[in-house]
Ligand code: FDM
């Protein structure tokens with residue numbers, strides 16, 4: 001038998017195509033968890049505040065072509081540069097709610113269809129990062145997301161590309177993901193998110209071991 005692990009925070013990740021409502025739902029989750037006295041931090045990837053994150057931000061905002069592998073590895077490096085802090089917070093009992101993570105890294109790059117940048121390669125460079133306890137996948141038809149305000153401002157916000165990203169998410173998701181209908185009312189979605197997130201927070205507090213990518 002394995003020894004019981006120490007109490008820790010949970011790692012909860014929101015995924016989905018652009019404009020599907022991840023920011024709204026991750027905010028709602030953080031607020032409700034806080035109101036229940038759960039120690040929680042809200043992060044997003046890419047983290048544009050670091051030097052690597054600023055390079056990513058430049059890439060997303062200008063049309064200049066850059067090597068796709070180099071760009072992919074910037075997104076990955078942006079997670080690894082936060083790895084120790086993530087592990088420290090989780091071990092200290094803080095739950096982390098992430099707006100995008102490695103799953104975006106795989107889905108968006110694999111959607112480009114560059115031969116050697118397939119999903120297997122993309123997953124391989126994430127190895128060593130903590131795995132999410134819960135991935136909340138917000139499913140929305142790309143046409144509907146594209147019709148939302150603000151769509152089209154950034155590099156990947158093109159309907160054709162978003163369709164390919166949605167296909168990659170479909171291929172990537174497994175039975176442990178919570179797939180939600182992101183076209184429902186925010187409050188209804190939030191109730192479903194809470195129903196799945198709370199047990200994960202409780203499991204983590206009881207010392208359920210943290211997983212590792214790529215499992
Ligand atoms: N994105 C995000 C990637 O291509 N790879 C990644 O690893 C991550 C985390 O960056 F189009 C894409 C997804 C999106 C863009 O993200 C900016 P936000 O969440 O829309 O700011």
Ligand code: MG
Nearest residue numbers: 018019154157
């Ligand atoms: Mg976006």
